Amino acid sequence: MERELSDHTTIAGDSLMSVGFESHVAGSTAVALAESEIGAPAIGMCVGGITNLGNSYIRGARGTDLLDAAASGTLWGGVSGFAMMGFSEIMGIPVNVKTGSGLIEPFTGRPQTVQITLGEWLFGTQSSNISNIIANQGRSNLTMVLTIPVINLISMPLSVPQPMYLNSYLDFSGDIANYTGVGQYVNGTLDWFDYYSDGSSVNRGSWTAVSGPWGSPIARGRHTIQNGQMGLDTGIPGYIRDGADFYIDIFPDPSYEIHPDGNAFGTMGCIGIRESGVRSLDLYNRIRTYTRRYNVLQLNVNY
Amino acid sequence: MKRTILFIGLIILLYACVAYSQERCNHEGLIMSFLQKITSKDYIPTLGDFNEYFDNHSEIEVGLRDELIRNKPNLSLSDDIKSKSLAIELFLKHKSVQKLIAQKNLKNSNWIIINQYAKGSATIVYEIGVVGSQEIIKMQMINWKNKDRCGIVDILDSSNQSILIKSPE
Numbered sequence: 001m002e003r004e005l006s007d008h009t010t011i012a013g014d015s016l017m018s019v020g021f022e023s024h025v026a027g028s029t030a031v032a033l034a035e036s037e038i039g040a041p042a043i044g045m046c047v048g049g050i051t052n053l054g055n056s057y058i059r060g061a062r063g064t065d066l067l068d069a070a071a072s073g074t075l076w077g078g079v080s081g082f083a084m085m086g087f088s089e090i091m092g093i094p095v096n097v098k099t100g101s102g103l104i105e106p107f108t109g110r111p112q113t114v115q116i117t118l119g120e121w122l123f124g125t126q127s128s129n130i131s132n133i134i135a136n137q138g139r140s141n142l143t144m145v146l147t148i149p150v151i152n153l154i155s156m157p158l159s160v161p162q163p164m165y166l167n168s169y170l171d172f173s174g175d176i177a178n179y180t181g182v183g184q185y186v187n188g189t190l191d192w193f194d195y196y197s198d199g200s201s202v203n204r205g206s207w208t209a210v211s212g213p214w215g216s217p218i219a220r221g222r223h224t225i226q227n228g229q230m231g232l233d234t235g236i237p238g239y240i241r242d243g244a245d246f247y248i249d250i251f252p253d254p255s256y257e258i259h260p261d262g263n264a265f266g267t268m269g270c271i272g273i274r275e276s277g278v279r280s281l282d283l284y285n286r287i288r289t290y291t292r293r294y295n296v297l298q299l300n301v302n303y
Numbered sequence: 304m305k306r307t308i309l310f311i312g313l314i315i316l317l318y319a320c321v322a323y324s325q326e327r328c329n330h331e332g333l334i335m336s337f338l339q340k341i342t343s344k345d346y347i348p349t350l351g352d353f354n355e356y357f358d359n360h361s362e363i364e365v366g367l368r369d370e371l372i373r374n375k376p377n378l379s380l381s382d383d384i385k386s387k388s389l390a391i392e393l394f395l396k397h398k399s400v401q402k403l404i405a406q407k408n409l410k411n412s413n414w415i416i417i418n419q420y421a422k423g424s425a426t427i428v429y430e431i432g433v434v435g436s437q438e439i440i441k442m443q444m445i446n447w448k449n450k451d452r453c454g455i456v457d458i459l460d461s462s463n464q465s466i467l468i469k470s471p472e
Contacts (some may be wrong), residue, residue, distance in 0.1 A: 165407075181372045181379070235423020236445070237457050237468050240363045245423065255451070263468055264366030264426045268359075 041081030049173045060161045060198020069159050089256060091256050094195075120130070163198035167288055169298040170225070172209060172218070172271055185212030185266055190273065192286060208274045210261060215268035223299040224251045225258075227291040230284070238263040242277035246284045250299060258287075307333050328453030330444045331416060335428055337455070338414045339393060341365055342404050348391035351384030358445045358454035363467045364390045370469075397466045399438050406436040421446070426456050440466070 019052040052073025053066060152178055174188015192205040211217035229249040239245055241260035251273070260280045261272030275282045290299050310408045341348065353364050367389035368380050380386065394400055406412060412434040419429045425447040434441045441459040445452045458466045 043387055184370065214362060233423045234425040234447075235421075235443070235456075236358075236360075236425055237465065238360065247425075254449075264362040265371055266362075268362070270360075 018134060041070065041078045044077035044079075044081030044084075045074045046077070048080065049074030052076075052088045056159050061159065064166075065159070066163050072159065089200045101119055131257075157181070163196040163200065166195050166197055167202070167294065167298075168192060168194050170287075171302065172211070172257065173182070173302045174209075174215075179213040179266065183213045184217070186217045188303060190271060190283070192283075205286070207279060207285070209258075210266050210272050212269060213266050214264070217303070218256050218269055218271060218301055219253075220301050220303065223301060225249070225291060225297040225299055226251055226285060229254065230288060230291075232257075232284070236262075238267075240274070241275075241280065244273075244280035244284070245279035248284065248287055258283075328445070330370075330419075330427060330446070333444070333454065334416065334431065334442055334468065335388070335414060338431070341395065342407065348388040348395065350386045350388050353388040353390055354384065355454060356455055358452055358456050360422070360452060361454070361456060363457070364388060366468070367393065375406075377427070393467055397460070399440055399460050400466070402438045403433045403436055403440065406438070407433045410435050425450075428459070 013201065047220075049070045050073070053070040056066055056069030056074075127234045169192075171191045171193060172188060173191070174186045176184050177187040179185050187210055188208075190209040191203055193201040195201050195203050225248055229251070230247060232246045234240075234245055234247055236245075239247060239259045240262040244260045245262075246259060250256040256270050258271045258273065259267075260277075261267060261274045266272060273283065275283075287297060306425055324376055333356060337352075340346065340352065350364070357363065358446045371389065372378060372380065395404075407414070416433055417430040417432050417439060419427055422428045422443060425445065426443050427446040429444065431438050439461050441461070441463070442455055443457040443459060445454055445456050457468060460466055
């Protein structure tokens with residue numbers, strides 16, 4: 001059926017009369033689109049992808065969000081194009097025009113038919129050249145029109161901008177536990193959170209940590225870590241665990257620090273990290289990198 | 304003229320403050336005072352002496368006490384400053400320390416600082432000996448800029464093994 005339709009298209013200069021071919025009149029834009037076959041979806045994909053990319057950029061999408069929007073537009077543009085192909089076939093059926101030449105085919109005995117183009121059907125055979133040019137241009141334009149982003153915007157949902165990353169913070173939380181014969185300490189975790197513009201926080205890492213019992217645990221509430229107030233390789237035994245050796249001052253009272261929990265279990269009140277050397281150093285590097293860029297990292301203490 | 308005198312006076316005061324802060328932790332003085340005290344006749348190691356000479360963030364004493372309590376659950380230890388310091392007692396029992404004390408007493412020698420070097424970014428190690436003895440011990444002192452801390456962090460033997468802290472298994 002598709003090949004039959006495409007065979008029915010003629011360009012100015014071609015013979016209007018042909019023996020043995022069924023004639024159709026390209027009288028509808030739908031038929032013209034169908035004759036394009038791959039053209040309609042291809043144009044739809046290109047236009048849809050570019051336009052949705054632009055729309056999303058205007059709406060504030062960036063990075064991979066733009067790629068997602070472009071891919072979505074491309075997909076739906078192509079779907080629209082294919083849809084129009086099918087639709088055009090349906091539209092073309094009632095407007096196909098066949099005309100007879102009055103002659104009989106020599107081998108089949110059936111009445112001979114001729115093929116007439118859209119231009120010929122609209123404007124008559126005498127002006128077929130111009131007609132066909134106009135018709136062909138109109139066909140191209142209609143292909144474009146019927147696969148513009150309006151279709152895409154109607155047929156697919158609008159992409160929602162992703163929430164923006166704002167900042168990060170640390171959370172030391174846990175339960176108060178008793179260290180037999182000594183006193184209380186906080187047994188908990190130090191968690192890294194990323195905070196976003198929609199108010200959500202995403203946990204990006206968790207480290208086992210304690211505070212106490214050899215001194216009072218760090219006070220509850222808001223503290224900060226500041227750029228430059230930290231360092232590696234102290235050489236102090238109580239700060240060394242599994243090869244990791246560092247300190248990170250906690251403000252407003254820098255006598256409290258975050259450091260690997262070395263030597264005896266627990267700390268004099270500092271937040272002692274009880275993880276492998278690799279994980280501990282990962283925490284240190286994250287804090288160092290963040291504070292270098294943003295100057296201050298908030299630390300919330302809750303227990 | 305008055306303004307010049309005032310300005311010079313402020314500069315001197317500034318340098319005095321800086322000099323004072325640097326001298327707040329006199330490592331050599333602290334080491335010598337410690338060694339003289341604990342090697343005196345009839346000395347009894349106390350928690351008060353530990354608190355005086357060791358870094359206030361040190362976990363050495365609490366770690367030793369904790370280990371003792373774990374092994375002897377019925378035992379209770381006092382926090383009184385006159386109670387026994389397990390860390391100083393352990394130090395005095397070490398063979399290298401006993402050799403040095405014996406040499407010192409035999410020849411009425413003095414403790415001497417042989418060498419010093421940085422260990423990490425926050426400590427200095429002092430190699431200590433006695434005149435006339437080949438034996439040495441090493442005292443690791445806190446040396447942390449901008450931190451109000453002063454004292455002994457650890458004591459090591461000649462092969463850099465801690466006398467006071469067990470190595471992690």
